[in-house]
Amino acid sequence: MTDTFRLTRRALLAAGAGAALTPAFSASRLMAAEANEVVVGTWGGDFGNTLKMAVDDAIMKPMGYTVLQEISGPVPRRTKILAERMNRRGSLDVACLADFDTYAASAVGALADVTRERVPNSAHVLPFLRKSYAIPQIYSAHTIVYNKEMIPTPPASIQELWNPKYKGKIGLSDFLYTTNMAYAAMANGGSMSDFGPAKKGLEAWKALDAKVLASTEAVGAALKSGEIWMTIIAAARGYMWSQQGIPVGWSIAEEGAFPTTYEACVPKNARNLDGGFVYLNAMLDPSAQTAFSKKMGYLPTVTNAKLDPDLEKLIGFTEAQQQRLWTPDLSYIMKNQAQLLDTWNRDFKG
């Protein structure tokens, strides 16, 4: 998902910003729309296609709904929700966003509450993923992903990321700076609500000549070529790489791992509020959930979606592993996002 985001976000930011500044245009367009039409703001690429196949066509269409995908990057989508929140009618009925983006939208009161009545399938959602303002659609965790040939024993502790043995062989995705700093904070006595100690971890990485890689693809290429042996990235991504023949494994350390959840929400001022919730319910349908797992390596968020046992073994988290996942303090991250990037840029990349 990150790759789609990276390739298109520049163009889409412009489009999104334009739309955000002229909410009246999109609102008037939607006034003319029909009541059984649901407008879904989503990523394009694999994500959008899987959504269309497993949700739009498989579930919504038989129920008489027409789904319109509005494809953009997450930043314009979030900006649009924030900018439109004072309007009587917004332009999206459903928005797919990462957990911290839905949090930001809910923090300003832009999102409608998700209840059992509105979204019956939410009864099956894994307890640790539950939110009052969104449904978790898929999840994974940013775990340690490592080269199995160079590091035969799966790294058991996050301290392995600072093991002097791997000097020059640690690679970090520039894109996942928040996660990287969460790891650095946790390894140095910090918490999900205090990334201050991350500074020490960043400096230690710098001393160990850790590489910064510009994109998810660059991380994959560096793992493949042996330029790096270890990184922090979604377990789902590690699974996909191993499918492509790169000898990597993923490991949830004893200290835990940073969960990454992609959610979906309904703006309060959605034109088709009911349709939006029908859509959220469809997203939680076991058939839609397993379809996403197969395509993207992310895990179902509901207890009633059963993965194929072979796949489950490769990508699934055990009960114990689920327990160890950290609970991000989304409020802390939101308030400190600018500061975190600044620290990342200066103390580590500078």
Add this chain to the structure above:
Amino acid sequence: MAALDIQGLEKTYANGFTAVAGLDLKIGKGELVSLLGPSGCGKTTTLRMVAGFIDPTAGRITIEGREVTHLPAHARDTGMVFQSYALFPHMSVAQNVAFGLEMRKVGRAEREARTVEALKRVQLDHLAERYPRQLSGGQQQRVALARALVVNPAVFLLDEPLSNLDAKLRGEVRSEIRALQQALGLTTLMVTHDQEEALTMSDRLVVMEGGRVRQAGTAEDLYERPADAFVANFVGRSNLIRGRLAEGAFEAASGTRLACVPGGAGTGPLVFALRPERIGLSVGDDATGEPAVLKEILYLGAQTEYVVALGAERLTVIRPTPAAGDPLHAARPGDGVRARWTPEHVRLLPDT
């Protein structure tokens, strides 16, 4: 020894086009020779090969005994005046003129003195600090002259030097250039397509066509004794009629007989050449000459041009405009006239 000696000069381009096909020319010290011919005849290519802008395919160019055939332009010591003047727009008049001296490492004091002297010679010393675009066309032309002359080039090259001037200025500049060239004793090669320019300015002319020399000689040589029909028609105008000798006279292809002196001309195909101004016309019962019919009258002021039909042939005749009272003055197209000429004035040229 010729100041400029060109032997067997040839230029053939990669696409097979031959611009100059074996040209020989010797120019004596202080002589002005013009290359004359229609566009595409190879005259400009020849000039540019002498200047060093085009590399010859074959042949030799020698300037004052020094072979320069393949030397770069800057090492040739020629002074060229371009058709477009080619002044340096970012330099003042004085800087333009001093440029060649600077290139020759002439000291500052001498450089300035010679620049002023050269500008005086073309009466432009008062405009030394101006820039080219502030000057008229005629003034720019003179700066170009001064710039080329100031370095005392071994060979002076003129590329259509008058073609960008208006008609009135042209005559003036023409005599000015000639006077300068003679005063300084400059060996000069000039290219022109304007025969009047060539005739009035040159010591000798070279008529070119298709990359070859048709005839070289003085203005009088070319005018009075053209070597072939092309030269006869290109230098001045001629009545040219094809035919052959028959019974001591010229018989045109149409059968019309025309008076001439057969001389040594053979029995092969010939061209009868006669200048329009060598033909006399008269009207009236006592008139002598061949009977002809007046076809057209073209009044040119001092002269009048007539076209007369003589048998099946038409001849152009140029006469001083007759005064009122002259019977010719009253003649109208369709009238009968008499045409006459001295047979010695007819040239019988090979029909090539």
Add this chain to the structure above:
Amino acid sequence: MAALVLPAGLLVLLLLGAPMALMARYSFNTYDPLYLMQEAFTWANYTKAVTDEFYRDILFTTLWVSLLSTFITTLLAFGPAYWLARMESSWKSKLTILTLFPLLVGGVVRSAGYIALLGNEGAINAALRGLGLISHPIAMLYTPFAVVVGIVGVVLPYMVLTLAAVIEGIPRQAEEAAANLGARPSTVFFRVLLPLSLPGVLAGATLVFILCMNAYATPVLLGGPKFHMMAPAVYDQFTRVSNWPFGAALAFILLVVTILMTSIGSLLIGRRARPA
């Protein structure tokens, strides 16, 4: 005529001016993580941008990379531009189109090409290793060197075409006249061709410098994550942390510095380009 020109002019003004005015206003607001932006009038964003060593360094990096790239581009472009301008055969139009060809391919794609060329596993390193000249790859990708190479590659066509257009307007006879008067080719270049091309050099360099200052794809893709230039820094503020006020302030600083530098350039070269 005025009836047509006026509305069109206003539309252009609106299209060009409105986003700029909006950004200018934003740059004086304050950032708020929750609501993105609070209406205010503060110079704090500008103060932070110029006093913070981190952002000052980014500006200096942008400046030196742009100046160096512009200089190299000018040097490299002169030969091909002259050649193209003086060409007389039918190849001229074909080659002009060929020069335009790289512009049809986006900067991103061309940068990808440079990645393939300069990477540790790239064509150059592979070739050097194949020849046995090196045992370890030479690090070229993700260095300032790669960025300068990439930017020069991107902007070169603009420079070649701008220069060629100006050189075409310089009569060949001016060069011939200089040679005829005894100037060697190098003297012809420095005394005649170069002074007469200065307006083209100025126009090309200005255009290229502006493109360099605003380069985004090349520094991101070839400079790697540790290399910072202004345009990506502005973009980061907008997209990664939604700090529009600070992003807008950085953008305006970039704008002002670019205008300042091109004005200084015009004054310096422009004076020489115009004879009294």
